[in-house]
Amino acid sequence: MRHRIIVLGAGYTGASAAGRLARRLRRDDVAITLVNAEPDFIERVRLHQLAAGQHLKPRPLAKMFAGTGVALRLAKVTAVDADRKTVTVADANGTEQLAYDTLVYALGSGWNAQAVPGTAEHAHEVASRPGALRLRERLAGLGAGQTVTVVGGGLTGVEAATEIAEARPDLDVALAAGGGLGDWLSPKGRAHLRKVFGGLGITVYEHAAVTAVAADHVATADGRTVPAEVTVWTAGFAVHPIAAATSLRVTGTGQILVDGTMRSVSHPDVYAVGDAALAMGPNDKPLRMSCASGVPMAWQAADAIAARLTGGRLPNIPIRYFNQCISLGRAEGLIQFVTADDQAKPSALTGRLAATYKELVCKGAAWGVANPTVGMPTRRRPVLREQAAAGTTARATA
Numbered sequence: 001m002r003h004r005i006i007v008l009g010a011g012y013t014g015a016s017a018a019g020r021l022a023r024r025l026r027r028d029d030v031a032i033t034l035v036n037a038e039p040d041f042i043e044r045v046r047l048h049q050l051a052a053g054q055h056l057k058p059r060p061l062a063k064m065f066a067g068t069g070v071a072l073r074l075a076k077v078t079a080v081d082a083d084r085k086t087v088t089v090a091d092a093n094g095t096e097q098l099a100y101d102t103l104v105y106a107l108g109s110g111w112n113a114q115a116v117p118g119t120a121e122h123a124h125e126v127a128s129r130p131g132a133l134r135l136r137e138r139l140a141g142l143g144a145g146q147t148v149t150v151v152g153g154g155l156t157g158v159e160a161a162t163e164i165a166e167a168r169p170d171l172d173v174a175l176a177a178g179g180g181l182g183d184w185l186s187p188k189g190r191a192h193l194r195k196v197f198g199g200l201g202i203t204v205y206e207h208a209a210v211t212a213v214a215a216d217h218v219a220t221a222d223g224r225t226v227p228a229e230v231t232v233w234t235a236g237f238a239v240h241p242i243a244a245a246t247s248l249r250v251t252g253t254g255q256i257l258v259d260g261t262m263r264s265v266s267h268p269d270v271y272a273v274g275d276a277a278l279a280m281g282p283n284d285k286p287l288r289m290s291c292a293s294g295v296p297m298a299w300q301a302a303d304a305i306a307a308r309l310t311g312g313r314l315p316n317i318p319i320r321y322f323n324q325c326i327s328l329g330r331a332e333g334l335i336q337f338v339t340a341d342d343q344a345k346p347s348a349l350t351g352r353l354a355a356t357y358k359e360l361v362c363k364g365a366a367w368g369v370a371n372p373t374v375g376m377p378t379r380r381r382p383v384l385r386e387q388a389a390a391g392t393t394a395r396a397t398a
């Protein structure tokens with residue numbers, strides 16, 4: 001019987017892991033199933049662009065995985081039983097249980113709808129395609145001078161505020177940041193951010209921790225009221241509750257705890273990658289939710305699974321950061337160079353060159369996912385029967 005590998009989620013990390021596994025293992029030895037709720041691969045890193053009215057290229061998963069040996073199952077994952085090694089999925093035909101020998105959990109994250117009172121009722125989000133489309137429709141209905149406040153001064157908030165302000169100069173766009181604007185960046189990066197925000201006419205509320213969202217404003221901890229006919233919530237992502245409902249060891253926020261090979265620390269047949277997992281990076285700091293670390297996590301997981309099944313060497317490539325690529329609308333960008341553990345270095349690229357760089361990074365990431373088995377060595381090693389049964393041994397530890 002073939003070793004059954006199920007990959008949950010066909011975002012950046014699940015799709016990358018499935019493609020890499022298909023490239024590493026023989027089709028006669030493994031049955032790889034990729035489960036995803038939506039029929040398309042969604043370029044999440046561009047959802048603020050979708051919200052601001054731009055068109056995103058459709059990327060049907062069926063086309064991407066045709067001929068790769070990966071079976072695509074379009075269904076919603078509703079539960080995982082990590083002890084019985086089953087996954088429950090639901091589609092128009094009802095529910096079904098799928099049995100696995102190895103599971104790769106890559107269900108990503110969404111926005112934190114319960115962050116503060118009023119968020120679920122009044123705020124918009126750009127963490128999901130439906131959310132970005134709702135915001136797009138809402139923005140299209142706004143007239144000149146109406147207020148849009150983006151809550152969250154992190155990468156997503158900065159990208160969303162600048163994209164909306166550039167696309168709709170007639171709107172009154174603001175950003176409410178818990179700290180100072182871009183306070184994690186180098187002095188050069190911060191100065192550039194301020195310059196671009198100023199040029200786009202974005203009002204910045206700094207040290208403004210938002211404590212409540214209402215229909216036409218947000219309230220801050222220090223008593224300020226910020227006008228917001230539309231609030232866009234970007235302050236942190238939340239993972240899906242499926243993992244926390246299993247016997248897998250998870251963090252307080254529901255991310256699956258994994259080792260350096262992305263294997264669950266409690267269940268050796270389960271691997272977790274991307275936003276859904278918590279792995280430690282350089283200097284024992286947790287890797288942040290991002291494609292920048294999520295895709296290497298997916299490669300690491302796929303290579304570790306292949307190594308364990310075939311008796312090969314475990315991968316031991318530290319996952320590190322090189323830069324933070326930030327779009328500031330279509331005409332401007334900021335590439336902040338960082339240390340391995342994501343601390344800003346003094347150097348940064350700015351302006352149109354940075355915008356082009358960021359665009360190339362987004363295109364490259366999508367191309368890699370859309371061509372899952374291209375460009376990797378074709379040498380496939382046979383699965384060793386006893387390894388497939390035990391699922392656990394390998395020649396070295398990571």
Ligand SMILES: Cc1cc2nc3c(=O)[nH]c(=O)nc-3n(C[C@H](O)[C@H](O)[C@H](O)COP(=O)(O)OP(=O)(O)OC[C@H]3O[C@@H](n4cnc5c(N)ncnc54)[C@H](O)[C@@H]3O)c2cc1C
Pocket residue numbers: 008009010011012013014035036037038041042044045046047048075076077078106107108109126127128156159240273274275276289290291292293294325326
């Ligand atoms: C607006 C925005 C801009 C960003 N910009 C950047 C950036 O510039 N650089 C960067 O590194 N990161 C960026 N990020 C973060 C990045 O998008 C995420 O870290 C990344 O998408 C995580 O990949 P993932 O595969 O773990 O999850 P996802 O990409 O979210 O994929 C999860 C997949 O699982 C599927 N799924 C979820 N639940 C279920 C279910 N119950 N059943 C079946 N399928 C399900 C989803 O449909 C999806 O296909 C950005 C995020 C946003 C929202």
